[in-house]
Amino acid sequence: MEFEQAIKELEEIIKKLEDEQTTLDQGIQLFEKANELIKLCEKKLKDAKVKIAVLKGDEDENI
């Protein structure tokens, strides 16, 4: 799952948790899912590296 997708799901979970219709059992399940997502996000952030590719330009060439 991608980072942004994980955050979106987290947001959904929070919405559900804020919903008073959510039962305790559902809440606990959602909460566990949220913790998994947070762990996933933290791992992804930890592993993130700046990815920069430099093409062969002609900045230095005589034109």
Place this chain on the structure above:
Amino acid sequence: MEDNSISVTQFCTYIKQIFDAEEFLHGTSIYGEVSGFNLIRGNAYFTLKDNFSALQCVYFGYNNLPLEDGEKIIVVGSPNFYAKTGKLSFNVIRLSLIGKGELYFQFLMLKSKLEKEGLFDSARKRNLPKNIKKIGVVTSKEGAVLQDIINVATRRNPFVEIVVYPARVQGKNAQNTIIKGINQLNKTDVDVIIVARGGGSAEDLACFNDEQLARTVFNSDKVIVSAVGHEVDFTIIDFVADVRASTPSVAAEFVTNDVMDYYNKIIDKKSILFSKISYQINKKAFELDGLSTQAIKNFEQIIKYQNFKLSNISQTLNKNIFQLMKQNENKIESLSTLVEKLNPNAMLNRGYAKIEQDGVSVNSSKKINNNCFDIIFKDGKIKAKKV
């Protein structure tokens, strides 16, 4: 008529000859403000003036944008006296705006031309793609611009990829390297292309006012974001690009979703998550507690009731037993009375006597088989003999 008088034509021709002969007046450079600019059939007519004087000017074959009143310009040309009308006019052969110069004129001219062609139409401008993952950047690899873009973009979205085409962004033919960069990045899988340069003089930014560059941007398959110079600087590429950013950093902001900001907000909400859950748990626990209290209460009542019931039962039982016992007692008593009554010895008290022979009661005279038997009284016995 005076003998030395001359005709109007003679006079005017003389004046004209004087003006034409005066070398100082030819190729003169004059500065002033424009007033009443009028463009008729390719010729420009206007007045050049300052606070105290005014000069009628004409520019034959003017091919630039109309000038507005109050614009400060420098004109180069020669005075021309029209004998026919007796009026002096300054024939302009060159014109430039004070402080902006020729480059600005070229810029305005190109802008007007491309605008007419529809290159700047807002209807054809595309929105930035959603979820940009790869950003193409055409700029110099020297200087702060590229670093700013990388910093801003990766700070906002650490997962974004950046593909850089190092291009020359000022000087002669710089536009050609920028054009190459745009074309090259169009062949890659970048989602968007930023064409960027830091601030600079009008001359420095001139390469972004190039017609071919404008057409390359216009024809680009990928969405183009221009970020040239500072906020106040506008170049042709800014008008053609799909999106204009006031600075390179702003361009980097435009093309990246601030996922870190989003993430941090969500993580902040994590505490709400915790409190929410613990609240629910507490609430349930409270409810459970309430239930258990109730259950205990109920249980107590049950016990109480049971005890009560038991005690009733036991009381009843006791009572019953007592009654039973009482009854039995009564029964026993009456039985014992009866037994007492039936006690043969009791008969002796009432004056009866009992006959026994050899220790056994005898209830018939015929059963006395020998002569001796015992007569038993209540207080003793006597021996008797059958006669």
